Amino acid sequence: MREITGQGSHQALRRDRFTLPDGIIYLDGNSLGALPAAAPDRVARTVAAEWGVDLITSWNRHDWIGLPQRIGARIAALVGARDDEVVACDSTSINLFKLLAAALAARPGRRTILTEEGNFPTDLYMAEGLAALTGATLRAVPAGAIEEALGDDVAVLALTHVDYRSARRHDMAALTAAAHRAGALALWDLSHSAGAIAVDLNGAKADLAVGCGYKYLNGGPGAPAFLYVRRDLQDGLANPLSGWMGHAAPFAFAPTYAPAQGISRFLTGTPPVIAMAALEAGLATFDGIDMRAIEAQSALLSETFITAVEERCPALALASPRDPAARGSHVVFAHADAYPIMQALIARGVIGDVREPDLLRFGFAPLYNSVDEVAAAAAVLADIMDSRAYDTPAYRRRAAVI
């Protein structure tokens, strides 16, 4: 194995902050983060003590009403934003809709949402729905054609920072600058980067962003998502999903909408308190850790894995960028039998996932995955490839969710 450069740790950075079952190597934190050790108690307290005992008074007593902003501030620290630029709320899909619509309204006369072919499907679908509703146009171009497609009809450039399949990482600062030169806003989906690599929204001068709470943020299945609006833009943008939690005075029950000042105007409905408690526990796993350490560990883990697999599995073709600075925290290898190979891996305790038709995907969570683990996973994969243990009808049978 060639020498790994960088400053990552051979050990996971904070394995002690997670509960993982014995006998598995979990390389799917890019899809569902592992359980923080503190989450069960945190959730149980919210359910039994806050809901069960303090009941309705908990909105004040336990500051349930402040959860979107309080958790937003924690996320802000992980993505290079200021405390008051992020709120936790709704799903990534819903948040994307809000910010795309706000961007269109902020660029009157411009009617195009520009995105990339192969962007995460729900991002494309939500933009399609918004376009159908408003008469806007969704235009998807290949990654290499984005800059030239930034014409004077583009209101917003909406991209995912790290591609969910290839892990290719866009240059956020360069593409944001290109959008700005064209008079457009730049919106970034951080679902596959927040918590896994160093993200610097402010440094890149990004206008808008959304992201997922249940992947590297370890917020639990279907955790609340988040959204970011740069501070100077907040009071000039309108949330089309203008629910009561985004109102300037929600409990005045006024008959007409008046947006809150600042980031709170991008809230909509009542915060999901129990889910927020789990997400808060997930975010606490990052306490005291510099995002540069996360980035270094991510690179060390993925480099270790790529090197080992390429040495031992000649039938697998790396389908991620080779330069770690151009990747997120997962890697994909292509093989026509990706699906049964992954089932064979799962049967051996190595959990990754598949993106059809032919990608084996492995995610590396810097907080809880170690170099030893990824090396062991590569060894299991090599054994399965050598033995063709994956080549059985049982492993070829598709499940509902893959």
Place this chain on the structure above:
Amino acid sequence: MREITGQGSHQALRRDRFTLPDGIIYLDGNSLGALPAAAPDRVARTVAAEWGVDLITSWNRHDWIGLPQRIGARIAALVGARDDEVVACDSTSINLFKLLAAALAARPGRRTILTEEGNFPTDLYMAEGLAALTGATLRAVPAGAIEEALGDDVAVLALTHVDYRSARRHDMAALTAAAHRAGALALWDLSHSAGAIAVDLNGAKADLAVGCGYKYLNGGPGAPAFLYVRRDLQDGLANPLSGWMGHAAPFAFAPTYAPAQGISRFLTGTPPVIAMAALEAGLATFDGIDMRAIEAQSALLSETFITAVEERCPALALASPRDPAARGSHVVFAHADAYPIMQALIARGVIGDVREPDLLRFGFAPLYNSVDEVAAAAAVLADIMDSRAYDTPAYRRRAAVI
């Protein structure tokens, strides 16, 4: 106290299914339902065993992916709908937006959303936001003017079944029929009726409905909401928040949106699994209970309370309909000092809430409130009124959420 008619029970119907703290009388289940006794274990299992141990495989193994439909079917049974007409998802606000937009698109040439002045604020705000986005018109008229306002530009009549302040109950069948005569769709917000009174969406021929999971459904703070679309309308309506969970094949990751058949097309983002687990426990508190028993118990409780308060508190004016068939499951009394009176009640262990400027609101949850409790609450209220114990600066100080 005058004799109470009806067939309700002197005892709560299912107090044993809830955990309530000693020493309080909880009359705010219309705002946040009490903790189901089974909810802590159900949530803990989802967190520790499903998330913590089975991790990503739980989407299949524990059918997380089927939660919106499975929980929707449970809600359907409480609101007079068929199993495949309801899904649990998102917030009430978001679901209202989806269905209002779908209704506008289904009535081309008609551009008006008709509603009632004084409808719940977030319903008004969401409709305002949709109107601003699409060029539609939101028209709010007094309740008595709804039928005459059903002109040929109305695409959808959107009403809340039970008013959040007065508890006045609309005649769902009559107003739905009036909407249909005018060529409009009828959408009902069931937030203050689902789980508290008998609701018959199918019997009323209602087209669309939304509702809240955290009030009488006992789903926990900020629980997922629900939406209903009558079966024959489903495949003709488009969800504008067209996220991947509403796609015909979410895990095919196709580049363009194709809606699922049936109610599933109204889903958007990833289901909030932990919150769904709590909601499922909340809905299980209704197992084996006929909604007519719920309705009778609700009437008995509210009648008992009204009678006692009117006898003993002459300064309080009933601001709810007197006929229980014209009410939901809460009642309001007006008094200029409503806020400090409620604080004095809470200090004595009677928990209701206030709707500004002058309404004391008391909710009666048929599953866990008893006649003895509401009689005792009325006695405490009478004592506070007689002694003017509420008239202190401490009780007049407003909290953030009221």
